[in-house]
Amino acid sequence: MDGMRKCLTEEYSRLYVFHLRGNQRTKGELSRKEGGKIFGSGSRAPIAISVLVKNPNAQRHGQIYYHDIGNDLDRQQKLDIIQNFGSIAGITKAECWQSITPDKHHDWLNQRDNSFEQFIPMGDKKNRNVLQIFANYSRG
Secondary structure: HHHHHHHHHOOOOEEEEEEEEEOOOOHHHHHHOOOOOOHHHHHOEEEEEEEEEOOOOOOOOOOOEEEEEEOOOOHHHHHHHHHHHHHHHHHHHOOOOEEEEEOOOOOOOOOOOOOHHHHHOOOOOOOOOOOOOOOOOOOO
């Protein structure tokens, strides 16, 4: 999905993502934190409301604003929060948007740790001169 995220930030001037959670494909404590399904029994996947703004005259493109509705909320509590905000302007007025700056991999949330690249590779077919754990390869 990094290609999709890159494309979105290049094409749109602002992206607003309102994460309503509700992932029921998890278990136990994690499932409880996700809270109620926003569409009732009709969904098991997490839901996010995304508004993409395209302004060709914008000075900057790819400004990402994110809001997570929070843990442990049932369906009605989530709907009440949506109603109270009323619009993107309501979330802005409440100062609830988190500005996100993608990393070089175009990750938005849970940005990867680049220290992994410092480990010795298992092997490298393209460059056999680099320090690696395995020098020989086979199919089986």
